[in-house]
Amino acid sequence: MKLLSTLKSFLGICALGVCLSGIGHAADTGTAAEAEAMTKRAVAYLKANGPEKASQEFTHGTAFKDRDLYVSYYDLTGKVLGHGANPKLVGKDLSGLKDPNGKLFIQMITEVAKTKGKGWTDTYTFRNPVTDKMAEKIIYVERVDDSWVGVGIYK
Secondary structure (H helix, E strand, O other): OHHHHHHHHHHHHHHHHHHHHHHHHHHOOOOHHHHHHHHHHHHHHHHHHOHHHHHHHHHHOOOOEEOOEEEEEEEOOOEEEEEOOOHHHOOOEOOOOOOOOOOOHHHHHHHHHHHHOEEEOOOEEEEEOOOOEEEEEEEEEEEEOOEEEEEEEEO
């Protein structure tokens, strides 16, 4: 009987651990509110420090990286000016880049910046830098002159 009681306690503790680990995992991903706030901080940084310094900080610095949140910084033609998850993209024209489903997502993001000035995009698929897996993503974007700055969240 004591063995059964001990086993039940052990299983209860294991179940609690599984539940808590799920909560911890959820906390490892950025929220929509955090993405918007980081975008607004990045826009303020860009306006205060200029494009060159902003590009360096967004790409190589740590002030605009938090878990799976990072800044994407593009001009309105689709050229990457700064990228917090992949420095190798800087300088490349990605206007024709499609996600695995064929969606021209850089064009979609740029269109939101051009037509609305700021806002959330539709869903597209992109590599999550934390999990290194493809995942659905949306991005909050704000236009700054002839460029846009955005931070996305993975679903």
